[in-house]
Amino acid sequence: MGLKQDVEVLRGIPLFNKIEPSKLKLLAFTNERLHYLAGEEICREGEPGDAAFIILEGEAEVTVATPHGPLIVAELGRNDIIGETAILCDVPRTATVTAVTELETLRISKENFFQLVSQFPQIGLQVMAELAGRLHHTTQALTAARARLAELEPAGAAII
Amino acid sequence: MDKSIFRYLMRHSFKAQMLILAMTVASLPFLYASLELPKRIVNDALANEQGGAMWGFRLDQVDYLFVLCGLFLLLVLINGAFKYIINVYKGIVGERMLRRLRYELYGCVMRFPLPHFRRISTGEVVQMINAEVEPLGGFIGEAVALPAFQGGTLLTILIFMFAQDWVLGTAAIALYPLQAYIIPKLQRQVNLLGKARVRQVRYLAERISETTAGVRDLRANDATQLERARFSKDLYKVFDLRFKIYQKKFFIKFLNNFLAQLAPFFFYSIGGYLVIQGDLTLGALVAVLGAHEKLYAPWKELLGYYEMMWDAHIKYDQVIQQFDPVGTRDEQLQTAEPPELDLAGPLRVINLTVSNDDGSMTLDGVSFSLELPSRVAILGPAGAGKEDLTLVLANLLMPNGGRVMLGDKDLLRLPESVTGRRLTHVGYPAQIFTGTIEYNLLFGIKYRPVRPATIEPRAKAQWQRERLEAERSGNSPYDVEADWVDYQAAGINGPDELPAVMESALALVGMDRDVYQMGLRGSIDAAARPQLAASVLEARRAMGERLQSSNLGRLVEVFDVDRYNTNATLAENLLFGAPMGDELQIERLASHPYVRQVLDRSDLTERLVDAGYRVAETMVELFADLPPEHEYFRQFSFINPEDLPDYRTLVGKVDAGTLAKLSPTERERLLALTFKLIPARHRLDLLDEALQASIVVARHRFRAELPPSLRPAVAFFEADCYTAGASLQDNILFGKIAYGQAQAAERIGDLIGEVLSELDLRGRVVEVGLQAEVGVGGSRLSLAQRQKLALARAILKRPEILIVYDATAALDPGEQQAIIERCLESFKGRTLIWALGRWEWAEKFDQVLVMRHGRLAALGSYAELNKDGSALDDMIAA
Structure with missing residues (x-):
C-alpha cells in the first residue's frame, strides 16, 4: 500500500476530514506505517508513551488491569485513534491495546504530533473537540453511575 | 606580556x-x-x-x-x-x-x-x-x-x-x-x-x-x-x-x-x-x-x-x-605540577560574595561548613546563585570576596592540576569538542604526556625539528602525539583496560546504548582488523540461523543478488554493494559515466528519470509550505530546502511526458533523487515490480562490465565476505531491517544484541562506537547526549569532589533521576555536590543546601528540612 491509499484512509477519519489532502499526504509521508500481527501489543498500560496510532485496517481491543485480571474496556477498529492521551499530557499509557486481527496503523510520533498541531491549528481544535466530547461522555457516564449507585445504596454517595 | x-x-x-x-x-x-x-x-x-x-x-x-x-x-x-x-x-x-x-x-x-x-x-x-x-x-x-x-x-x-x-x-x-x-x-x-x-x-x-x-x-x-x-x-x-x-x-x-x-x-x-x-x-x-x-x-x-x-x-x-583583563588567572596556577596535598577536612565557605558587572549580587555573604566526604544537593529557584556557587567551589570563578577552605588549604589558591583533577565540575550546557566519543571521554584524564609517542625512524628527523622549533618559539614543551592518558587517574594499569572503564562510565550516565548503536552504524577497516571482520561474519551466520528459526525472519529483508531489496535505496540495489571512497557515493551516481552507461544499456534511464520527476513533484507538493529550517527537511526530504525552489521551477517547466526537453544537468538532478528511493520506507509506489526486475538485471550488468579501474570503488555484498564500507549492522544482518513492521528495529536490535553477547562481541561494537565522530562542537549528538558525555568524562576522572550544575537538564525527568541515583551510588565515600532542578530528587543526598536570592536559606538533611513534606517546596517556590 502506498501513500495515496493512506491519504484516502486518513480522509475518512473525522479528526482529519477538514484538512487539505496535501497536508494529509505530508502527515502520511512523515509518519511510519506499522503492521502488527494478531496478538501483538501496540502499547502497554503503565509504560511511557511516545506516539499515537491511527488504525488504518483491522481491529484491536483495549484492556485495563484490574485486581480480577485484565478487563476489556473498548474495542477499536478502522479510523480509531490510540494513545493520544499519553502524548498530550505526558502520563504513562492508561491502557493496553492489543491487535485482535492483523493490524495496519499509522504511527504518529510525539514530536510529529506536536509539529502537526502547531503547524495546523485546526487539527489542534479538532483534537480539543474530540477530547471535550469524550470528557462530556465520561462525565455523563459518571453522573449516571453515581445516580445508579445512589439508588442502590443511599449512603454510597458519601463514598464517592 | x-x-x-x-x-x-x-x-x-x-x-x-x-x-x-x-x-x-x-x-x-x-x-x-x-x-x-x-x-x-x-x-x-x-x-x-x-x-x-x-x-x-x-x-x-x-x-x-x-x-x-x-x-x-x-x-x-x-x-x-x-x-x-x-x-x-x-x-x-x-x-x-x-x-x-x-x-x-x-x-x-x-x-x-x-x-x-x-x-x-x-x-x-x-x-x-x-x-x-x-x-x-x-x-x-x-x-x-x-x-x-x-x-x-x-x-x-x-x-x-x-x-x-x-x-x-x-x-x-x-x-x-x-x-x-x-x-x-x-x-x-x-x-x-x-x-x-x-x-x-x-x-x-x-x-x-x-x-x-x-x-x-x-x-x-x-x-x-x-x-x-x-x-x-x-x-x-x-x-x-x-x-x-x-x-x-x-x-x-x-x-x-x-x-x-x-x-x-x-x-x-x-x-x-x-x-x-x-x-x-x-x-x-x-x-x-x-x-x-x-x-x-x-x-x-x-x-x-x-x-x-x-x-x-x-x-x-x-x-x-x-588580553590582560582584570582577574586573569596567574599562569603559574595552570602550569604548576600537582603538589602532594591532603584534601581531607571540612569544606568551609566564608562570607562568599560574587557580583555581576551591573553590581547586582549573585552570591551575597554565603557562609557554611560541610563535613566531607558528603553528597550534597544544592536547591533553590532560578537566579538563587546556585550556578555561581558551584563555579566558585570548583575554583572556576574568582569571587569578589570571601574564602573557600578545604581542610586547611585555600581552595582558590590551588593550581588547576589539583582543582581540575581531584575536583571537577560539569555545567550546562557542557562543551563537547570536535573529535571522537573516545577523545571527548579521555581528555578529562589527559593532564600531561605520560609516555612519549612511538616515532618511526623515518619520521624521527621531522619530529626532532618540530620539538626544536617549539622550544625556539617558546611553545608548549609537550608533544601532542604522545600518550597523554593518565591511566592511574582512571584507576587502571594500561590502555587494554581503557574500553572497559569508558563503557562503565557511559553506562553510569545511560549512554552505553547510544554508543553501542553508533558502533552498529559505524564501519571498520576490515583489512586492518581481519579478526573482527571474521567475528562479524560469524555473527552474520548466527543471526541468519536465528532469523530462520524464529518468526522474526519477516523483519529483515536479506540481500539476495537476484531480488530487489525494497528496504534499501535504489543506489544500494544497483551497486549491490557499498561504495568505497568517494567515487560511487550516492550523491555522485547520477553523474557517473559508468553508472549512466549501465542504465542506458539496460534501458532504464528514461524510467528512472521519470521516477525522479515524480519524487520531485511529490516533494515540492509536500514541503513547499514548510519553512526552510523545518526539521522535516533533514528527516524526510530528498531535497535540501535551498534547492527546493529550483526543483519547483523544474517541475513547473515540463510535465511527465516531456522530460526529454530537459537539459542533461536537469535530468541528472532528477535521476539523483531516484537513487535515494527506498520503496518500503517512502511508499511512493514509483518502482513497480517490472522496474525492480529490470534494476536487478542492471545490477548484474553493472558487476559484469565493471572496468578494473572502478573495482576498488565498490565492495559487493557477498554472503560469506565482510562488506567493507557497509555498517556493522548491515554486515551482521546481511540485509536491511524491514520498514513498516511493528517494533522491527527494537526486536532485531535485541536479537543482534543477543548474538553479539554470545560471541562476546558487544564490547568490540562499543569500541567502534567510541570512534564515532561527534561533529564540530558535538553537533552530531543530541543535547542530552552531549550532557551525558560530559558527565561520563567527569566520572572517568574519578575525582574526589564532583560538582554538578544542572548537567542533566536536557534529559527527561525519569532518566535524570535514574542518573542521579546511579551517581549517588558511585560517589559513596566521595563528595558529590549537585545543584538540582527538582527538590524531590534531593531525598537521597546526605545533606541539602538551599539557596535564595544569593544567600544561604537552609542547610541540613532532607528529613530535617522537609519535616511536614512540603517545607522544601515552599522554601523554593517562595
Missing part, C-alpha cells in the same frame, strides 16, 4: 636580531666594494691605456677590464647570497616570534576570568589572534635588521659620496632634514587613522559573528534590511578611514619622491660644473650618480620601516591591552 613590542622582541629574539645585524654588517664591505669597482673600471681600465697591476701581476688594458668585470660579477653574487641568507633568516625569526606571540595570546584566553567571556566576542578574539598580529611577524624579522642594513647601506653610500666629493655628498643629503621633520608629523596622523581602522574592523568582525548567530531572529522579524543598512554604514566608516589614510599616505609618498628627484638636479648642475672646472673626474661623477640611484632604495626602505614600525607598535599595543 611586555608593554612595548620592542621590549618584547628584544627579550625573546635578542640573539637572533644580533645575528642578523652581524650578517648585515659583514655584508657591507662587499657592498662598498661593488660600488667602488665601477669607478675603477671607468677610471683605471678604460681611461688608462697601460692597463693595470693586480696582486703584483701586470695586465694589459683588455685583460685588466675583464678581470675587474669578473670581480664585479663575483661581488654581485656575494651580495645576492648575503641578501638571500639574511632574508630567509629574518623570515624565520619573524615567524618564530609570531608563533610565540600567538601561543601566548592563546594562553591568555585560557586564563581569562570566566565573566570576561560574556564581555568579549569570539569574533574579536579570533580576529586579533589570527589576523591582527600577522603583520607583526613581518616587522619583527625586520625590526633590527632593516634599519641596520638599510641604514648601513645608506651610510656606506654616503661615505662613498663624501669620499668622492664632499660638496656632492652634502647636496645629496641636503633635503633629509626637511624630510625628517615633515614626514613623522604626517605619519602620526596616518597612525591615528590606522588605530581607528583597527578598532572599526574589529567591530565589524563582532557584528558579522553576531549576525551569523542571530540570523533566525533577524528573519523572523524581517530585520535583514535594517541589518544590511547598519552593516553598510559600518562599511562606510571603514571606507572613510581608508580614504583619509590614502590621502595622507600617498601625499607622504609624493613628497618623498619629489625630494628624492630633486637631488639629481644638484648633481647635474653642481657636479657638471665641477667636472667642467676640472675639480672632479668624470668617473667620480658617474659613480656618484650611480651611488645616488642606489641611495634612493635604502632611503625609501627606511621611511617604509618607520611607517611599519608605528603600525606594528599600534597593533601590538591594541592587541595586548585586550
